[in-house]
Amino acid sequence: MANGNMKPRRIISGQTTQLGRTVHGLAYNPVHDEIIVPNPLSDAILVFRGSADGSEPPIRAIQGPCTRLITPHAVSFDVANQEILVASLTGKTIYVFPWNASGNVAPSRMIHGTNTKLGHIVGLGVDPTHNLLAVANSRDILIFNRTDNGDVAPHATIEGPRTGIEDEPWQLQVYRGKIFLAASNHLHQNLYAGCVPKGTYSKVPEDPWLNPNLGFVGVWDITDHGDVAPRFKIGGPFSGLLHPVGLAINPKEGEIYVSDSVRNGILAFLTPDFFEEKTQREVR
């Protein structure tokens, strides 16, 4: 077993990569063997070769006024439809680009507006079978039709005390109609608007990572709606999860990879049941 402290096999870093040091999203395109990375600090989406290493520059960058990108924070890749999905926290917007978009190009679609309920959005994932898009939002999961565009209301919402989702659910993945979510439950309170205090707080908030309501990994059906408990869940003191944020899946090996900022590390869980198309052991 690995001793838990390994050097990375490759590192993509340096000025020529055009990466920033604040990268909160990541996706892999298995069809074209590409890595997709947002750079929120330059309003750009970068695409690298799958085998990129060192100070290798991106093969494409989506950036410019036509893109309408504002602090792109998270990305996802829709394999079936060959589209890049982008979430903007500050713009409260979801953008969709074709897989090979490059330069100063307009998005194919944008979900934005008061009807959308989009707030603190991070995780995104498409279920091509149901043609639905799941979005990790401020305190819930919003479900849109995959091809929604404009100021549209979500098709369904998974929210409420039974869900266990509190503040800032983070990265999610969708696989065979199931939503895999890193429900972080950390509460980040931003006292500033840019460099100026909002003036709405009377004291320094508690450290967001010290929220006693710990996070977990939850699995829902993409057809769920309302205050629905997760069908599967990983969490608790034995799991080592405190406030999980990143989440990737490996259905072939039945594994879930979870990053936890408090641990400053990655944990791998072996849960093949989670990936079965039909299971009798769901634990509602």
Place this chain on the structure above:
Amino acid sequence: MATDKHGLQKTTHSFQVRPRSFAAKFILIAVGALVLAFMTLGQKASNQNASCCGGDIAAARTIVDPKPVFNGIAVDASNNIVVMTDGNRKSLIIYSRTASVSGPTEETVPLRQIIGPETNIGFVAGVVVDPKSREVYAVNNDIEDTMLVMPYQAKGNVRPRRLLSVPHQAWGMALSPNHGLAVTVELHNGIVFYAPSANGIDAPLRHIQGPATGLADPHGIAWDDVHNEIAVANHGNFRGLLKNIGLGCVPAAPGDETEVGKFEPPSVTIYSAAAKDNARPSRKIQGPATKLDWPMGVVVDSVHNEIAVANNGDNSILIFRRTSTGDVAPVRAIRGAHTGINRPMGLAIDTKNDEIWVANFGDHTALAFGRGDEGDRRPKRVIRSAPAGTPSAGFGNPMAVAYDSKREEILAPN
């Protein structure tokens, strides 16, 4: 045994409970700013180790570096200490300035480590010291949004003497005991200034921000009290401001091009220490001759009229003339395999003892060089938080993960 901020033991195995016999081939790539980490394994996971239906199950494998990894660094020659921030285990560590190690398997014994949930230390970055008040100032980067002040004698899980809210994504910090405290803000391309005694929700006294400033993803910052200037290291990522959403491809008004995100070359910008608002830099070091590549920490040596930069992208320390501007080459550089410089972050200068210090993020070391060293020189002393050769996962708050099914690799950004 020391504990982390959640009271868990700071060991690699603190949350690895299940022994396993497998070895899926696993690779972690690091994308993004620093390193990333990864791991290997052995054989494939067997379903015998799998858990039905989840619950409070142990991780099959973990990738965690149990040792402190240095980020910011500050030296106090009058009190003979050097202080490092450690974003990995979320601590502040104070060493004797003259501490070193006698062999590669030895770890340097710190004077004190400040760690635990009461400290409010998180993904901590910049650090400065005030020799007169004997206080350490450290700023959390993402997402605690706080700066904390600890007395030199603080140790263990103690509350900070002062805790100040700062803007999101603060990174670098500079202190002028008589004039103020300056903090860089990556996300907002800004610098905020506070009174040195600022506490709680005290508001900044002023800030520098705007398209004329040349600030673009600012990181390190230094205060030159002798010449009344401030120097800032910029990565060059310029984020558009919140404007024009949905207005189409053409900027709506003259000047709106500044609202668009763009990549600029990295730079070191210098301002009057009294600058504010959309002030232009008085000088800017920028261009291919500078060799700047992800400049992190920056220090001003007002005695020798030099500016030094921790050049993260090419594992070097660059030294420029203090008054340089434009596309100028550094006057010298410390770079090469013998230097031990490995993804340098923080930088500190000690003119009393004629030394320059660098904190490495790529391993578990901080290095002291002669101030005038140049080329592929070995450091004078090494401080280690782990035996030489100990791998470092290189994580810096990994907020996302992806799986490369072709290579069976895990990718993580910083």
